[in-house]
Amino acid sequence: MDLQNLRLVDHHVHGAMKEPLDRAGFEKLITESDRPVPPWMSTFDSQLGFAVRKYCAPLLGLEPHASPDDYLAARSRQDANRIFLGAAGVSDYLVDTGHLADSLTDVGELAKLSGCRTHEVVRLEAELEYVATQESTAAAVPDALVRRLEERTAGAVGLKSIVAYRYGFDFDPAEPSPADVLSALDRWYATGAKRVADPVLLRWLLWTGARRGLPLQLHAGLGDTDLQLHKVNPALLTEWLRLVEPLGTQVVLLHCYPYHREAGYLAHVFPHVHLDLGLTTMYVGARAAAVLAEGLELAPFAKLLYSSDAWGPAELHYLGATVWRRAVTSVLGSFVDQGDWSPDDAARGATMWGRDNAVRLYRLS
Numbered sequence: 272m273d274l275q276n277l278r279l280v281d282h283h284v285h286g287a288m289k290e291p292l293d294r295a296g297f298e299k300l301i302t303e304s305d306r307p308v309p310p311w312m313s314t315f316d317s318q319l320g321f322a323v324r325k326y327c328a329p330l331l332g333l334e335p336h337a338s339p340d341d342y343l344a345a346r347s348r349q350d351a352n353r354i355f356l357g358a359a360g361v362s363d364y365l366v367d368t369g370h371l372a373d374s375l376t377d378v379g380e381l382a383k384l385s386g387c388r389t390h391e392v393v394r395l396e397a398e399l400e401y402v403a404t405q406e407s408t409a410a411a412v413p414d415a416l417v418r419r420l421e422e423r424t425a426g427a428v429g430l431k432s433i434v435a436y437r438y439g440f441d442f443d444p445a446e447p448s449p450a451d452v453l454s455a456l457d458r459w460y461a462t463g464a465k466r467v468a469d470p471v472l473l474r475w476l477l478w479t480g481a482r483r484g485l486p487l488q489l490h491a492g493l494g495d496t497d498l499q500l501h502k503v504n505p506a507l508l509t510e511w512l513r514l515v516e517p518l519g520t521q522v523v524l525l526h527c528y529p530y531h532r533e534a535g536y537l538a539h540v541f542p543h544v545h546l547d548l549g550l551t552t553m554y555v556g557a558r559a560a561a562v563l564a565e566g567l568e569l570a571p572f573a574k575l576l577y578s579s580d581a582w583g584p585a586e587l588h589y590l591g592a593t594v595w596r597r598a599v600t601s602v603l604g605s606f607v608d609q610g611d612w613s614p615d616d617a618a619r620g621a622t623m624w625g626r627d628n629a630v631r632l633y634r635l636s
């Protein structure tokens with residue numbers, strides 16, 4: 272099976288870094304840790320670091336597995352953004368612009384550099400925090416948020432929540448009452464209304480987002496040091512998923528590792544739940560085939576989505592696609608070799624996962 276010509280839809284991604292990167296800067300961007308890298312180790316000594324040296328070095332004219340110093344030296348002499356974005360084999364990027372966007376290419380710049388179509392996904396928490404900068408009283412926020420989301424989603428294809436990072440999934444699943452929202456807004460305003468982390472406000476945002484009808488992306492499982500891993504098992508969302516099911520809103524679980532099997536179960540039993548192993552795929556590198564195979568256990572194939580979740584170095588936009596293609600070729604190829612899947616079904620499954628499911632879910636033409 273050859274997936275080289277399958278043009279992927281990368282449905283969860285961020286911009287590429289605008290500034291050049293030295294070795295220390297690059298090392299910080301190939302880890303989910305925000306802590307200084309200890310002087311006795313290198314983040315290149317990881318599955319992702321090895322994958323950069325193996326798959327990205329040849330695009331800079333180096334041998335595979337080039338040393339990190341040779342790699343960064345070659346990188347500094349070339350236009351890495353154009354090289355890696357141009358080689359990813361992606362047709363559409365669905366871009367989350369809500370995270371430290373100033374250092375990254377915006378949606379238009381990403382389109383120009385990659386030659387891809389780009390679409391925006393709007394981050395709920397960032398919109399509430401913006402509304403708070405515009406409204407002097409807490410009481411004005413509920414109506415202002417609805418107006419703001421109407422404006423911001425007019426041209427967007429989806430919404431996204433980072434409740435996993437801000438609180439976790441062990442929140443009261445019921446929609447909060449207007450009175451509860453107002454008193455939570457009052458408390459938030461009394462403390463400066465900056466970073467929203469109040470569980471009542473976060474779940475109000477989730478419900479408000481779910482009511483807009485666009486696909487709603489939710490981070491689960493691994494991520495940066497803001498989260499507590501045991502609180503972001505998507506199984507904790509079960510009751511909330513039951514409660515929002517009648518709204519008909521489609522919920523997309525992102526990342527998921529190490530809870531990708533729980534997420535696969537949720538995608539199996541709930542018609543409105545979808546599964547993506549972005550971020551996970553490139554971080555587990557040479558183990559991607561094993562992890563993606565677990566993602567394929569229970570999730571219906573129409574529920575699988577591809578993403579890189581690249582943020583920063585354009586290597587990550589390229590690697591997400593490259594590691595995914597390699598792992599899917601290996602896993603589905605083994606199903607064919609065992610005689611369990613036909614070659615046609617394997618090709619169709621890969622196309623659903625890498626492209627067709629996202630085109631349908633986000634209504635991309």
Ligand SMILES: [Zn+2]
Nearest residue numbers: 490525550580
């Ligand atoms: Zn993500």
